[in-house]
Each structure stands twice: as structure tokens, then as C-alpha cells.
Amino acid sequence: MKKSSFLLALFAVCASLAGLNVQADVASYPSKPIRILVGYVPGGSTDGLARALGLELSEKLAQPVIVVNRPGGLTIPVVQAMLQSPADGYTLAVFDSSTVAINQFLFKKPPYDASKFTTISMLAQNPMGIIVTPSYPAKTVNEVVADLRAKPETAFASPGPGTVMHLTMELFRKRADLDQMVHVPYKGGAPALQDIMAGHVPIAMMDIASSAALIKGGNVRLIAVTTDKRLEAFPDVPTIAEAAYPGFSSISSYALYGPPGIPPAIVEKINSAVKDAMASPRMNTWLTGVSLLSTYLPAAETKSEIEREAIKYSKIIKSLGLSTDN
The missing domain is CATH 3.40.190.150 (Bordetella uptake gene, domain 1)
Known part of the structure; x- marks a missing residue:
């Protein structure tokens, strides 16, 4: 061979x-x-x-x-x-x-x-949602937007730049014409939530999984969620779409x-x-x-x-x- x-x-x-x-x-x-x-x-x-x-x-x-x-x-x-x-x-x-x-x-x-x-x-x-400090005066999405337009340079927290929560807040800001808000990025969701609880930053778009216990405990308030339908765990909280901006959805x-x-x-x-x-x-x-x-x-x-x-x-x-x- x-x-x-x-x-x-x-x-x-x-x-x-x-x-x-x-x-x-x-x-x-x-x-x-x-x-x-x-x-x-x-x-x-x-x-x-x-x-x-x-x-x-x-x-x-x-x-x-x-x-x-x-x-x-x-x-x-x-x-x-x-x-x-x-x-x-x-x-x-x-x-x-x-x-x-x-x-x-x-x-x-x-x-x-x-x-x-x-x-x-x-x-x-x-799913995510608009989270605010307990003392925040607004109770609904429209009230939140009105308050932020009256105070256009209000700070908002995120777990970090480029995270899904940050980008979803940017989607919301664009839809609500809130161009002047100041982004305060944190190194994770936990420190961001801590500062929201303390009132150092009044508002954030946060994921519900990491916020649920704090919401149920009254440490932060959930204004609205980003899903197409209301969440089983928070049936009284509306979606952003039904409350103010039809079609808004992010997850x-x-x-x-x-x-x-x-x-x-x-x-x-x-x-x-x-x-x-x-x-x-x-x-x-x-x-x-x-x-x-x-x-x-x-x-x-x-x-x-x-x-x-x-x-x-x-x-x-x-x-x-x-x-x-x-």
C-alpha cells in the first residue's frame, strides 16, 4: 500500500x-x-x-x-x-x-x-417597576411625571450604567419628555435601593425580584410596572402602559x-x-x-x-x- x-x-x-x-x-x-x-x-x-x-x-x-x-x-x-x-x-x-x-x-x-x-x-x-422613596409625594405615574417636570433635574438611581434598569428608565424618560433628569449609577441594585429607602435619591427603575421584599415591607413604594399585564404579586399596581403610556413594555x-x-x-x-x-x-x-x-x-x-x-x-x-x- x-x-x-x-x-x-x-x-x-x-x-x-x-x-x-x-x-x-x-x-x-x-x-x-x-x-x-x-x-x-x-x-x-x-x-x-x-x-x-x-x-x-x-x-x-x-x-x-x-x-x-x-x-x-x-x-x-x-x-x-x-x-x-x-x-x-x-x-x-x-x-x-x-x-x-x-x-x-x-x-x-x-x-x-x-x-x-x-x-x-x-x-x-x-419585570421592572418605578420605585420611589416612601415619602415621595406622587402616587401615580401621571403624578410622578408632573412632579418631575416641575423639578426637571431630579436624580434617578440605577444599578449601573447600561443595565436593563438604566435603559428602561431612559425609555420612560423619553416617552414622558423628562430630558433633564440626572442619572446616578450605583455598583449594583442593593446600594441603589438603600439610598432610595434613605431618601438620598427619590426614584429609580428597578427589577421587582430584588425589590419585592422592600415593597411589601413599606421600605419603598412601587408606582407602576413595566410588564404588559399586572403582576400576580402586586395586583393593585398598574402597568405603565395602562396608567399613562400605552404600549410601554420592557422586561x-x-x-x-x-x-x-x-x-x-x-x-x-x-x-x-x-x-x-x-x-x-x-x-x-x-x-x-x-x-x-x-x-x-x-x-x-x-x-x-x-x-x-x-x-x-x-x-x-x-x-x-x-x-x-x-
Whole structure:
């Protein structure tokens, strides 16, 4: 046999064996613990969702599911950790809209391309609302707008520049013609809420999951929510759309991702388990308790939804001239 023919035959055998190994890996998946990466500290809504999901998946996939927190850096470190992991389905990540639909527009040279991620499933959505300090005189959206027009340079808080909450407040300001308000960015939602409670900053657009306990405790007041319908946890609080601005809607999404190149059969296995997990009574009880909305979608629909979010947020970021490079 000529050397070239021998090498071709050897290559064919190796390729065949590699294919068999891939098929075996898919058939046996999962055969070891799975990691879910989270880009925030323990205790927040993203972390809580990942842990609740992990509990369900560990039962449905018969393997431990371990949540690993990699906070900080606009979630860039956690994205890098995921991208450096093998595309075998054993390293996944729960990302919110900031990571997959916003960050790429905040950099002149984006540190990653979210469109390359393996999209697995939409998990839930995190509604937001107009939060004010308890002593704030306005009680309705129209009263809030009237007060802010009378005091045009009123400060508003956010968990940080370029966050979903910040951009949603900018949408509201544009709709209500509140051009002169002063943005006060914080390093997270907790310190922003603390200053709202203390009255140092009177108003913010905040996610309901992190604010719910404070709202129920009377530490802050919820004026209106950003969803299309009223929230089950706060049925007496109107939507911004019904109260003043028809069509106004904004919400942050949570979805499950993996590194590029996970075999489709493994993605389907994970997706099937996630679908069952998000439908479980235990999961739905947990979601309702923290005011997250269960919105499971399969991979293709999730990708389409995130692409729509990205288009919306890119326009806001461009109009504001926001950039981490400034």
C-alpha cells in the first residue's frame, strides 16, 4: 500500500472512531456533574434562578448540578469562563439581557460575540417597576411625571450604567419628555435601593425580584410596572402602559447558554429537561415568590427573542452615546 493511501485509510479510521466516541458521549450524557455559571454574587435573582433550576435538573438528569459564581466585570469574566470550557454540555451558564443583548453595544471592540453562544432555553423574565422613596409625594405615574417636570433635574438611581434598569428608565424618560433628569449609577441594585429607602435619591427603575421584599415591607413604594399585564404579586399596581403610556413594555430575560459547538443532541436533552423543570410545581412556586415570570422557550425561539431585545437596546445605547470606553 502506498504511503498516501495508508494515511488516507488511517485518517478514515480515526474519523470513524471519533464519530463513534461523539455518539457514545451523546448517548451517555450526562455521566458526570454539570456546572451552571452565574455572573453575579450569591443571593441575587440570577443566582437564585440558577440554583432553583439546578435543583430540578439534578433530579431530571440524575446528576449533581453545581452553581459556580463568577461575579464582576460586566459579566465578562463569567462569559470567558464559559467560552474556555469544553463544548460537551457539562458547563452551562444562566445569562440575563445585560450579557447577551446589551454588553456588545457598550464596547467599541466587544470582548465577545454573544451570537456564537450555544442557546439552549429561555427560562424566565424579570419585570421592572418605578420605585420611589416612601415619602415621595406622587402616587401615580401621571403624578410622578408632573412632579418631575416641575423639578426637571431630579436624580434617578440605577444599578449601573447600561443595565436593563438604566435603559428602561431612559425609555420612560423619553416617552414622558423628562430630558433633564440626572442619572446616578450605583455598583449594583442593593446600594441603589438603600439610598432610595434613605431618601438620598427619590426614584429609580428597578427589577421587582430584588425589590419585592422592600415593597411589601413599606421600605419603598412601587408606582407602576413595566410588564404588559399586572403582576400576580402586586395586583393593585398598574402597568405603565395602562396608567399613562400605552404600549410601554420592557422586561429582562434569563436564558440558559453553553459554549459554542455543543452537539445538537445534547442541547435537545438539556432543553427537554429544562422544559420539564420550568413546568414543575416547585419551580413555579419559587418563581411566583420572587416575582419572576416563567417564560420557557426552546432554543430557536429564545435566540429570536434575544435578537429583538438586542435591536431595541442598541438603539437606546446609540442615542445616549453610552460606552465603557469613554
